Amino acid sequence: MQSALWIRVGSLMAGNRVLPAGHQPGRALCLSLLLASGLCVLAASAAAQDVLFRNSFDLPAEGPATAAEASRFLTQATFGPTLIEIDRLQATGYNTWIDMQLAKPAGLHLPFLDARAVAGDDVYHNIRQESWFTRVVTGQDQLRQRVAFALSEILVVSDRGVDDPFAVAHYYDLLVRSAFVNYRTLLRDVTLHPVMGTYLSMRGNQPENLAENLRPDENYAREVMQLFSIGLVRLNPNGTPTTNPPTPTYTQDTIRGFARVFTGWNFEGCPTNEYTWCYPYDEPRQIWWRRPMIAFAGFHQSGAKQLLVYPGVVPSTGIIPGGTATVDLDAALGNIFSHPNVGPFLSRLLIQRLVTSNPSPAYIGRVAAKFANNGSGVRGDMAAVVRAILMDSEARNPASAPANAGKLREPLLRLTQLWRALDARANDGRYREWYPDWWAGQAVLRSPTVFNFFLPNYSLPGEVAQSGLFSPEFQIATDNLLTTGANFLGGAIYYYWRGNPDLSNEDVSVDLARDMPLADTPAALIDRYNLLFMGGTMSAPMRTVLINQLGTLNNGNLTARRRERVQDALWLIFTSPEYVVEK
């Protein structure tokens, strides 16, 4: 049973805090236990602005009812559960935990790179990867970082297309800052970020010149629609195609129209006479990467532009007369943002990143409805969308989800889960995990193309495809990456443990000591790891195999025996079928 009391963890709380839209403190009758002081405070004011906890009498089913449920939620909402965070979530309840996360300040990446540069390091994309591991393993803004990572796999740029690590970190920070803003704002900020402008060659795009047979670049025009907003075919509000065969969302005329819109933008700082080639090669110009692109009137395509046509669009032809670069851009992004596809299209992609590869149409429909209207009449509220994804019955209650719900865990998320649960770090506190792509097949903002490391509609040939299921992450579960992944985790568990005398100060190591005493009772150790890593879903046969295996490890040295048992428990879980498929 869920406690009727919300436990308030004093150290986690700020002072007065305005709640985000959608939260309704007016109905709350809050019982808060201030652990730090030992005082029990009854807050009963409907007008109180600092009320942070819902009353469980209003939402008796909210949960989590158990530590296992809390762990399962945290697997979806963070980079991995920890014992402390499980306790915290049980104390606060889901919605309050989400509220607290929404309010956390953003842990940014560019300052990390700047600091390393000041410290005298050569900063390449390796430091950007290190920054990511540092933030996601140790940061308090877990939900924000997790959503930003999901967005980075949707609004893709890659360091294979943009050399400057500071620039790419600044783009990632945009996603971190914007994880919970309105999607209309995010889409505009992404469109005008010089890294996206460079990656999809919108920056420096020129108007047509018929005499020289030049036409505006179509790259961004196409991908902003296909990948970032509406997709290829018309969708119902629940994400199913409107017709069979499906109806395309746009034609080549639409692509051309948007290509004409996306002309006349370049770095703020680019001299006008350098419009077609300016680039911040040298030091003083690198600040250019950190400011949104600006309009260059002389390079914007004049005249009418064909935009998307869909029910309810204004004007009904989808043709705008054409104005300044800024006027056209806002009209075009508004035209995209209002398309009925955006909610179901984006909701499905985010559900796939956080919860399950194959959400039911009803689940997509419920989240898309929140996208369409957050409850206060606002369209595109990403905080409301994220909450709807995590709080949906299909996410929270496995029994109500379709058969085969869940997803193959991304390799990077397996490592962060291990590291968070076992307090991993180098002796000097750093995370020099600089090239995860070689073993994981992925690294943040290092996709081979704008289509990400795997496609949302990838379907593994064989039984998965025959069952009509999508399995995005299986696209990088190739023979060589399955092996390198299992081996890398083997190294992280069997070799890189804190106290191993063979390690250098720079090696990231896990702390096995906390759990080693449990290893004297293998069942207790396995139960802890079932909680931490599998949300309590481990089957009885799997538990038996693991307990029996630990029982065979009988090194005469007590410390070694305990360590070997912990290590085998970890590696066997992390490579097991039940674990790698998050359910």
Add this chain to the structure above:
Amino acid sequence: MTDRDRRRFLRTALCATASSAAFGSMFGKLSLAHAATAPHLLLGDDYRALVCVYLYGGNDSFNMVVPRDTSHYNTYAATRGPLALARNDLLALNPTVPPSDGAQYGLHPRMGALRDLFESGRAAIVANTGPLLYPVTKAQYQSGSVAVPAQLASHSDQEVLWQLPQAETLGARLGWGGKLADIFFASNSNPILSMNVSLGGENVYQAGAQVSPYFMSSYGVEAMWPVGYPSSRRDAFDALLAQSHAHVFERAYVGKINRTRAVSAQVGAALDTLPENQSPYTAFEAAWANLPSPRDMPGIGRELRMIARMIALRSTLQMTRQIFFVGVGGFDTHATQLVDHAELMEDLAIALKTFHDVIGSASINLASKVTTFTASEFGRSLFVNGDGTDHAWGAHHVVVGGAVNGRRIYGTMPSLIGNSNTNPDDTGYGQIIPTQSVDQYAATLAKWYGLADSDRAIMFPNLARFPSPNLGFMA
């Protein structure tokens, strides 16, 4: 050694437990009854391999094969403006049969290696090919009277269309390489290693109903070392795999892990028998090291080198039919195309030539048994967008091998007139309408590979809609 290499080396060293004993025992399990029972097959040791070199992003083949006679060159130069290659730099091709339009053609100036292959009869150009449902004219395209494939010019969609045996996604996405493998895999005596091997990751081309590809890294094969010792850990690992699994994904993972372990042990041990200080290993590195401006070997070199090593091991691995896949990125040249594309062209040419030479060298001697061909989702627009080109449709492709009827350009070269209204091959958007279908291109390769004419219509259901099922570029 770069830092990255150091880390890879350290981890690989940490993991080096592949044993030749395991390799030996693997072959003890080979089933004699399994050998060579496939239909429609030339039996014996008649080895054949297809190598698909997939150019991700859409290769601008109109800057790969370029007209060089004055009249056609001037049309090209007017259309391509700032991206036009200098006429004097083009590498002259002298085909044995004049191209359809009577023009003279040359290759991109950085493709000297491919020019050599072409001139020696080991390479052919297949003109203006792309995914089609039916032959379609400009008028038909513009009026919509003839169906065309869905979602043209989308990377992810046209990529798939290029790898299927028909330009429509009906049901399961089975590639024509996968379907070929479903027919021929039984001719390989090795029951463990897939007939299809990918160096370029997951792809549709190699997906069959029964055969799914083995995915290798060009850097080599690792064994899963934590299951090496102690044996109790391996037993527990196996026991967890062997349990009954309710979730489809869990079963799929189990299948993949089991196969990976078996194949990796076998292939890793086989590769260990090939010394790294001689050909085929060394020839590839030398090809780039010997350039006027020496460069490190790019991915396409590493990947084709691994394929050459696998082919060199065909007897050890007991393979007589194989299909390989290589993926090369970077062809989506919307910007800075002149610089980027030149290096891509050079790498492609060097890689194809080096691979062909190594396969034909005395120690392997299979030049006429291995055919390499390019694929890419689309050609690029005739229009220039400033410093790059955009997604289009038809494109030229390259086929290399001793069995190729080389030194020819097959098919009709399109008009390069920049005015969409007057160019008869232009959709109206600077995109060239293909005049040969991927189905024809694929069927020509499949016939050489051994596909019976009686099976052709089954594998390529739309093929009969096109004038010829065989484009004639294979002996």
